[in-house]
Amino acid sequence: xxxxxxxxxxxxxxxxxxxxxxxxxxxxxxxxxxxxxxxxxxxxxxxxxxxxxxxxxxxxxxxxxxxxxxxxxxxxxxxxxxxxxxxxxxxxxxxxxxxxxxxxxxxxxxxxxxxxxxxxxxxxxxxxxxxxxxxxxxxxxxxxxxxxxxxxxxxxxxxxxxxxxxxxxxxxxxxxxxxxxxxxxxxxxxxxxxxxxxxxxxxxxxxxxxxxxxxxxxxxxxxxxxxxxxxxxxxxxxxxxxxxxxxxxxxxxxxxxxxxxxxxxxxxxxxxxxxxxxxxxxxxxxxxxxxxxxxxxxxxxxxxxxxxxxxxxxxxx
Amino acid sequence: xxxxxxxxxxxxxxxxxxxxxxxxxxxxxxxxxxxxxxxxxxxxxxxxxxxxxxxxxxxxxxxxxxxxxxxxxxxxxxxxxxxxxxxxxxxxxxxxxxxxxxxxxxxxxxxxxxxxxxxxxxxxxxxxxxxxxxxxxxxxxxxxxxxxxxxxxxxxxxxxxxxxxxxxxxxxxxxxxxxxxxxxxxxxxxxxxxxxxxxxxxxxxxxxxxxxxxxxxxxxxxxxxxxxxxxxxxxxxxxxxxxxxxxxxxxxxxxxxxxxxxxxxxxxxxxxxxxxxxxxxxxxxxxxxxxxxxxxxxxxxxxxxx
Numbered sequence: 001x002x003x004x005x006x007x008x009x010x011x012x013x014x015x016x017x018x019x020x021x022x023x024x025x026x027x028x029x030x031x032x033x034x035x036x037x038x039x040x041x042x043x044x045x046x047x048x049x050x051x052x053x054x055x056x057x058x059x060x061x062x063x064x065x066x067x068x069x070x071x072x073x074x075x076x077x078x079x080x081x082x083x084x085x086x087x088x089x090x091x092x093x094x095x096x097x098x099x100x101x102x103x104x105x106x107x108x109x110x111x112x113x114x115x116x117x118x119x120x121x122x123x124x125x126x127x128x129x130x131x132x133x134x135x136x137x138x139x140x141x142x143x144x145x146x147x148x149x150x151x152x153x154x155x156x157x158x159x160x161x162x163x164x165x166x167x168x169x170x171x172x173x174x175x176x177x178x179x180x181x182x183x184x185x186x187x188x189x190x191x192x193x194x195x196x197x198x199x200x201x202x203x204x205x206x207x208x209x210x211x212x213x214x215x216x217x218x219x220x221x222x223x224x225x226x227x228x229x230x231x232x233x234x235x236x237x238x239x240x241x242x243x244x245x246x247x248x249x250x251x252x253x254x255x256x257x258x259x260x261x262x263x264x265x266x267x268x269x270x271x272x273x274x275x276x277x278x279x280x281x282x283x284x285x286x287x288x289x290x291x292x293x294x295x296x297x298x299x300x301x302x303x304x305x306x307x308x309x310x311x312x313x314x315x316x317x
Numbered sequence: 318x319x320x321x322x323x324x325x326x327x328x329x330x331x332x333x334x335x336x337x338x339x340x341x342x343x344x345x346x347x348x349x350x351x352x353x354x355x356x357x358x359x360x361x362x363x364x365x366x367x368x369x370x371x372x373x374x375x376x377x378x379x380x381x382x383x384x385x386x387x388x389x390x391x392x393x394x395x396x397x398x399x400x401x402x403x404x405x406x407x408x409x410x411x412x413x414x415x416x417x418x419x420x421x422x423x424x425x426x427x428x429x430x431x432x433x434x435x436x437x438x439x440x441x442x443x444x445x446x447x448x449x450x451x452x453x454x455x456x457x458x459x460x461x462x463x464x465x466x467x468x469x470x471x472x473x474x475x476x477x478x479x480x481x482x483x484x485x486x487x488x489x490x491x492x493x494x495x496x497x498x499x500x501x502x503x504x505x506x507x508x509x510x511x512x513x514x515x516x517x518x519x520x521x522x523x524x525x526x527x528x529x530x531x532x533x534x535x536x537x538x539x540x541x542x543x544x545x546x547x548x549x550x551x552x553x554x555x556x557x558x559x560x561x562x563x564x565x566x567x568x569x570x571x572x573x574x575x576x577x578x579x580x581x582x583x584x585x586x587x588x589x590x591x592x593x594x595x596x597x598x599x600x601x602x603x604x605x606x607x608x609x610x611x612x613x614x615x616x617x618x619x620x621x622x623x
Contacts, residue, residue: 138333
């Protein structure tokens, strides 16, 4: 706690020191490696505007998250009375984090989101793994037409469908039940993951399946034993992005579920932590940041894989 | 020895159909059927309380079309979509070029720049709700300290700009936030385009002595033009159908200045209980999206042929 207080009190100086130290270290390393020659110095000078652009973009992207981080630890007095948003006038406190986890339904939201997300991932994989393989390898022209049909689904976004969907959910007796989301979410995760997965399947050399067929496997076995294991990295990244798609979804979650303890993260946090005109700012900002960081890390980890799947999916097979 | 289903499972077409059918069926049931139902709702007088589907002809569509608020909402949605795309395309192009190069600290920079897109929209909007707060906005505080606001301020004599409470600024704020959160998606699509350019073309250009800018303008740009159109299409469709940003930031206010189609449909259909009219409102988006998709896909394939 003592260290955290010190870090927060000196937040901006520490951030600036960190950036400067990293830049300094990098320059020192280059000079150490290549010598302080004229060519090296001009290289560093020529390269610096590039880094300045990167830093500027990073700053704009990160600004709200830095503010979220600082404000999580502010006392009410510090936050509202003669506000100075960039410094701490009173010692940072953990009371709002404590309140978020103990006095709100935040943990319920997390549990609901995880349950819905995992269930949707399972349904999505069961439907889209074989379908994507069919699109990539088995079907000719009519498969391509089916692929275009899948694309058309993007033209019918949730904003167009939530009203009839709401009626259907009510008729099925699934209102206020996360089950409704588990049934409905695959309507957008299946097209997405089919398209991504077919890209990964196209990247598997067809000769390997041909060899498996010659060895006496049938088509289904060749798919299960040869293509699936080889596409595992792609499948994992599809799982990650499918899960986060369900985490992002807002409209269906808002319309189908009115019961606080059944709501998901994206709906629960902005609707339940704001009571009328009363905003619980520190818990709100903390709740957003706690989700943002792991999802951001996951995206960054699997981004190359996503780009690869996208590229292959776009190539006409 | 295992029983072998000799014939059918070796047949390519049969297995293809078998594999594709469940997914197609699910999509038809969960997208096709509700879509038709939405159209049917538009022709009926269904409400949350009265669930009978009585045919009322074009009454809902005509009522919506003649409604001044709807006209304004429709216009606002189109304006937000078009204006934000200009900025998204500019930034995405710059960032895609940056992130397809190697540089020190790339992994961390990419993490930071992806955050706005990775964060669930409604949660990211909470951050912006505070950044743009009427009274406590940190942006206002900076402007106040630097003399742009306050008694002798350049921008305003107030201590605050009221980002989400004045007609012009609220629209600018929403567009800014949309650009902030959607630029990474367009960037990633463009990165896919850039990384799919065969490296031998670029190597050849280097051998030919093409400078960086020339390589960029004459070789890379024409090659990624089709994928740029695709990126634009995706981001326009997402943007056009979005209601989350304005739901959290403004609820459509002040007055109707930031009300977009999706939000209006939600407010009339669900909050107001008039399912029929809500459905009719959102359906006005479809012909526009369809026309847009056909136009842009044609443009993309034409650019690809050249």
